[in-house]
Amino acid sequence: MARIELRDVTIYIQDGLSGSAVLSSNATANDATINISSVNLNTTDTDLVPVGARLYLAGETANTVHTVTARTPTSNSPTTCVTITPVVGAGSYNSGNSQNAVTFINQRLEVNVGEGNLTFTESKEYEYLRDRGNLDTVKEGDEQPISVEMEFVFEYVRSQSGQDITPVEAIKGINAAAEWVSSSSDLCEPYAVDILLKHCVPCGTDHDQDILLPDFRWESLDYDLQAATISVSGQCNVSNATVTRSDDSECA
Structure with a gap:
């Protein structure tokens, strides 16, 4: 040994971010942005997604952790779209069955x-x-x-x-x-x-x-x-x- x-x-070093969102439109493999709604975070502004937040996508074949690099709107809530890296992988993403489709986890450095x-x-x-x-x-x-x-x-x-x-x-x-x-x-x-x-x-x-x-x-x-x-x-x-x-x- x-x-x-x-x-x-x-x-x-990591924070305590957690929460969820739903997909407001279907996502497909290789998408660099996803449209979201019903954002619910444990932040002061509960529907403003921090740049740097990490997330999982339900339905993704690989259990990939994505990081938010940009958001729309840039300053105001609610956040309706996020740019992520890496891009969306293979999987099945249906906005009609999207409850808790996005799970947010801690920001990390x-x-x-x-x-x-x-x-x-x-x-x-x-x-x-x-x-x-x-x-x-x-x-x-x-x-x-x-x-x-x-x-x-x-x-x-x-x-x-x-x-x-x-x-x-x-x-x-x-x-x-x-x-x-x-x-x-x-x-x-x-x-x-x-x-x-x-x-x-x-x-x-x-x-x-x-x-x-x-x-x-x-x-x-x-x-x-x-x-x-x-x-x-x-x-x-x-x-x-x-x-x-x-x-x-x-x-x-």
Whole structure:
């Protein structure tokens, strides 16, 4: 069994977007745009589809994840048409039978760590009780949040029009990431994101591994111009990471 290598791990920052829509007209293979209606998202403007949203199409032969690259109208809701990449694949798309034909999932940004790293710590708190000075019994203390530290490449703090969202924008939910949705189930809580570590096993038959660090909130950002790195530290509102093993299609 080989040990994990950072080169085999892709680190993502992702939001909590979810929702659905229906097809307002039939779609066919190789379409780069789809017409939609009845958009229902967990966003502040529930029928405005964010550019960068990812989605599945019911009826598509391959379970392909598409990303929205443009929308119509561009600024106002409701969204009635989206441009997607990759284009629609083979399948059966019938607007007359289209309830929940479009399923929206989280927006995602791949982090370029360069020569950096990511570490996280799970911890427990115990209280050791004594009987007349002698150790007697133990009880569990308060839950402790996961602490996370990540260092990534310092390219830009803010993106310009047409560029990818920066990690700082994604972590803060600002500027080009202003339409990102908090990953917390309670949208009255401060904005949070999920951090996903996708470990694609490069050889053998062992299953791939996903490590999800949910509801991360940054507490400090350190910018090092000499090293061209940005370091972020913060905590997750959970005490344990969510770990899954599977033959991950994204690792193919």
